[in-house]
Amino acid sequence: MVIELLKFKVALDLGEDFIQKDAQIWTTAPAEYPGFLGKEVWISPNHHTEVIPIILWATREQWKALPQADLPTIESKFIPALGESYSIVESAEYQVRKFPHL
Template sequence: MVIELLKFKVAPEQREHYIQQDAEIWTTALAKYPGFLGKEVWINPNDPTELILIVRWATREQWKAIPVEDLQAIEAQFTQAMGESYPIVELAEYQVRKFPQLMSN
Protein backbone atom coordinates (compact mmCIF):
# COMPACT_ATOMS: atom_id res chain seq x y z
CA MET A 1 0.00 0.00 0.00
CA VAL A 2 1.09 3.57 -0.72
CA ILE A 3 0.04 6.67 1.20
CA GLU A 4 -0.32 10.05 -0.48
CA LEU A 5 -0.12 12.89 2.05
CA LEU A 6 -1.36 16.32 1.02
CA LYS A 7 -1.24 19.32 3.34
CA PHE A 8 -3.34 22.45 2.75
CA LYS A 9 -3.93 25.74 4.55
CA VAL A 10 -7.63 26.55 4.78
CA ALA A 11 -9.21 29.39 6.73
CA PRO A 12 -11.08 27.96 9.76
CA GLU A 13 -14.39 29.42 8.57
CA GLN A 14 -13.97 27.59 5.23
CA ARG A 15 -12.77 24.27 6.66
CA GLU A 16 -16.08 22.39 6.82
CA HIS A 17 -17.10 23.57 3.35
CA TYR A 18 -13.67 22.55 2.03
CA ILE A 19 -13.96 19.06 3.57
CA GLN A 20 -17.48 18.62 2.16
CA GLN A 21 -16.50 19.73 -1.35
CA ASP A 22 -13.35 17.62 -1.24
CA ALA A 23 -15.42 14.54 -0.40
CA GLU A 24 -18.04 15.27 -3.05
CA ILE A 25 -15.60 16.14 -5.83
CA TRP A 26 -12.14 14.70 -5.21
CA THR A 27 -12.97 11.57 -3.25
CA THR A 28 -15.86 10.65 -5.55
CA ALA A 29 -13.64 11.10 -8.61
CA LEU A 30 -10.65 9.21 -7.20
CA ALA A 31 -12.85 6.31 -6.08
CA LYS A 32 -13.49 5.52 -9.75
CA TYR A 33 -9.84 4.68 -10.39
CA PRO A 34 -8.32 1.23 -9.80
CA GLY A 35 -6.20 1.04 -6.68
CA PHE A 36 -8.01 3.70 -4.65
CA LEU A 37 -8.47 2.27 -1.15
CA GLY A 38 -9.79 5.24 0.79
CA LYS A 39 -9.17 8.69 2.16
CA GLU A 40 -9.00 10.42 5.52
CA VAL A 41 -8.99 14.08 6.53
CA TRP A 42 -6.78 15.01 9.46
CA ILE A 43 -7.43 18.28 11.29
CA ASN A 44 -4.58 19.72 13.34
CA PRO A 45 -5.98 20.72 16.76
CA ASN A 46 -3.00 23.08 17.27
CA ASP A 47 -3.37 24.86 13.92
CA PRO A 48 -6.98 25.39 12.78
CA THR A 49 -5.81 26.33 9.26
CA GLU A 50 -4.01 23.04 8.63
CA LEU A 51 -5.74 20.16 6.84
CA ILE A 52 -3.97 16.96 5.91
CA LEU A 53 -5.50 14.58 3.40
CA ILE A 54 -4.34 10.97 3.54
CA VAL A 55 -5.12 8.95 0.43
CA ARG A 56 -4.48 5.19 0.44
CA TRP A 57 -3.57 3.46 -2.83
CA ALA A 58 -3.06 -0.26 -3.45
CA THR A 59 0.04 0.43 -5.57
CA ARG A 60 2.07 3.42 -6.66
CA GLU A 61 1.60 2.37 -10.28
CA GLN A 62 -2.20 2.55 -9.98
CA TRP A 63 -2.02 5.95 -8.30
CA LYS A 64 0.37 7.40 -10.90
CA ALA A 65 -1.66 5.93 -13.78
CA ILE A 66 -4.36 8.58 -13.34
CA PRO A 67 -4.12 10.85 -16.40
CA VAL A 68 -2.86 14.37 -15.65
CA GLU A 69 -5.74 15.76 -17.71
CA ASP A 70 -8.21 14.04 -15.38
CA LEU A 71 -6.51 15.50 -12.30
CA GLN A 72 -6.55 18.97 -13.86
CA ALA A 73 -10.27 18.68 -14.67
CA ILE A 74 -11.08 17.53 -11.13
CA GLU A 75 -9.02 20.39 -9.68
CA ALA A 76 -10.79 22.90 -11.93
CA GLN A 77 -14.17 21.60 -10.74
CA PHE A 78 -13.04 21.83 -7.10
CA THR A 79 -11.66 25.36 -7.54
CA GLN A 80 -14.91 26.47 -9.14
CA ALA A 81 -16.95 24.95 -6.29
CA MET A 82 -14.76 26.63 -3.66
CA GLY A 83 -14.43 29.95 -5.46
CA GLU A 84 -10.66 29.95 -5.07
CA SER A 85 -7.62 27.71 -5.42
CA TYR A 86 -5.93 26.01 -2.48
CA PRO A 87 -2.33 25.17 -3.35
CA ILE A 88 -0.67 22.15 -1.78
CA VAL A 89 1.58 23.28 1.08
CA GLU A 90 3.28 19.90 1.45
CA LEU A 91 3.20 16.69 -0.54
CA ALA A 92 4.67 13.39 0.58
CA GLU A 93 4.50 9.73 -0.34
CA TYR A 94 4.93 6.79 2.00
CA GLN A 95 5.06 3.07 1.49
CA VAL A 96 3.31 0.94 4.07
CA ARG A 97 5.33 -2.02 5.15
CA LYS A 98 3.61 -4.74 7.07
CA PHE A 99 5.61 -6.95 9.38
CA PRO A 100 4.85 -10.60 9.96
CA GLN A 101 2.94 -11.12 13.15
CA LEU A 102 4.99 -12.31 16.05
CA MET A 103 4.34 -15.89 16.94
CA SER A 104 3.60 -16.66 20.56
CA ASN A 105 4.73 -19.86 22.23
Protein backbone atom coordinates in the same frame (compact mmCIF):
# COMPACT_ATOMS: atom_id res chain seq x y z
CA MET B 1 0.16 -0.06 -0.19
CA VAL B 2 1.17 3.54 -0.89
CA ILE B 3 0.04 6.64 0.96
CA GLU B 4 -0.38 9.96 -0.79
CA LEU B 5 -0.26 12.75 1.80
CA LEU B 6 -1.36 16.27 0.97
CA LYS B 7 -1.40 19.22 3.35
CA PHE B 8 -3.57 22.24 2.66
CA LYS B 9 -3.74 25.60 4.34
CA VAL B 10 -7.40 26.61 4.37
CA ALA B 11 -9.07 29.83 5.41
CA LEU B 12 -10.18 29.42 9.03
CA ASP B 13 -13.87 29.90 8.28
CA LEU B 14 -13.87 27.42 5.36
CA GLY B 15 -12.34 24.32 6.94
CA GLU B 16 -15.54 22.28 7.17
CA ASP B 17 -16.73 23.40 3.73
CA PHE B 18 -13.33 22.43 2.30
CA ILE B 19 -13.63 18.95 3.82
CA GLN B 20 -17.16 18.45 2.47
CA LYS B 21 -16.31 19.65 -1.07
CA ASP B 22 -13.12 17.59 -1.02
CA ALA B 23 -15.17 14.48 -0.20
CA GLN B 24 -17.71 15.24 -2.93
CA ILE B 25 -15.18 16.07 -5.65
CA TRP B 26 -11.66 14.84 -4.85
CA THR B 27 -12.71 11.59 -3.20
CA THR B 28 -15.38 10.44 -5.64
CA ALA B 29 -13.24 11.10 -8.74
CA PRO B 30 -10.21 8.91 -7.82
CA ALA B 31 -12.55 6.22 -6.50
CA GLU B 32 -13.35 5.44 -10.14
CA TYR B 33 -9.76 4.39 -10.86
CA PRO B 34 -8.13 1.00 -10.18
CA GLY B 35 -5.99 0.86 -7.08
CA PHE B 36 -7.84 3.51 -5.05
CA LEU B 37 -8.36 1.99 -1.59
CA GLY B 38 -9.81 4.90 0.34
CA LYS B 39 -9.16 8.23 1.93
CA GLU B 40 -8.97 9.81 5.37
CA VAL B 41 -8.86 13.48 6.26
CA TRP B 42 -6.79 14.47 9.25
CA ILE B 43 -7.48 17.68 11.15
CA SER B 44 -5.04 19.05 13.69
CA PRO B 45 -6.60 20.28 16.94
CA ASN B 46 -3.65 22.70 17.23
CA HIS B 47 -3.59 24.06 13.66
CA HIS B 48 -7.15 24.85 12.64
CA THR B 49 -6.19 25.97 9.15
CA GLU B 50 -4.51 22.66 8.23
CA VAL B 51 -6.39 19.94 6.38
CA ILE B 52 -4.44 16.77 5.58
CA PRO B 53 -6.00 14.28 3.15
CA ILE B 54 -4.42 10.82 3.29
CA ILE B 55 -5.15 8.82 0.12
CA LEU B 56 -4.54 5.08 0.10
CA TRP B 57 -3.46 3.35 -3.12
CA ALA B 58 -2.87 -0.36 -3.68
CA THR B 59 0.32 0.30 -5.65
CA ARG B 60 2.39 3.28 -6.71
CA GLU B 61 1.92 2.24 -10.34
CA GLN B 62 -1.87 2.43 -10.03
CA TRP B 63 -1.70 5.81 -8.34
CA LYS B 64 0.64 7.22 -10.98
CA ALA B 65 -1.53 5.74 -13.76
CA LEU B 66 -4.25 8.24 -12.86
CA PRO B 67 -4.57 10.21 -16.11
CA GLN B 68 -2.90 13.60 -15.57
CA ALA B 69 -5.29 15.11 -18.11
CA ASP B 70 -8.19 14.35 -15.73
CA LEU B 71 -6.76 16.38 -12.84
CA PRO B 72 -7.51 19.87 -14.26
CA THR B 73 -11.08 18.78 -14.98
CA ILE B 74 -11.55 17.64 -11.39
CA GLU B 75 -9.89 20.80 -10.05
CA SER B 76 -12.16 22.93 -12.27
CA LYS B 77 -15.10 21.61 -10.24
CA PHE B 78 -13.38 22.23 -6.91
CA ILE B 79 -12.21 25.83 -7.41
CA PRO B 80 -15.69 27.30 -8.06
CA ALA B 81 -16.94 25.54 -4.92
CA LEU B 82 -14.29 27.20 -2.70
CA GLY B 83 -12.62 29.97 -4.64
CA GLU B 84 -8.96 30.60 -3.93
CA SER B 85 -9.28 30.13 -0.15
CA TYR B 86 -6.74 27.32 0.11
CA SER B 87 -3.20 26.41 -0.90
CA ILE B 88 -1.23 23.18 -0.93
CA VAL B 89 1.74 23.41 1.42
CA GLU B 90 3.02 19.83 1.30
CA SER B 91 2.81 16.75 -0.86
CA ALA B 92 4.45 13.47 0.15
CA GLU B 93 4.46 9.77 -0.58
CA TYR B 94 4.90 6.91 1.87
CA GLN B 95 5.05 3.14 1.54
CA VAL B 96 3.28 1.01 4.10
CA ARG B 97 5.15 -1.97 5.48
CA LYS B 98 3.39 -4.30 7.84
CA PHE B 99 5.20 -6.35 10.42
CA PRO B 100 3.90 -9.40 12.21
CA HIS B 101 2.67 -8.83 15.74
CA LEU B 102 5.32 -9.58 18.35
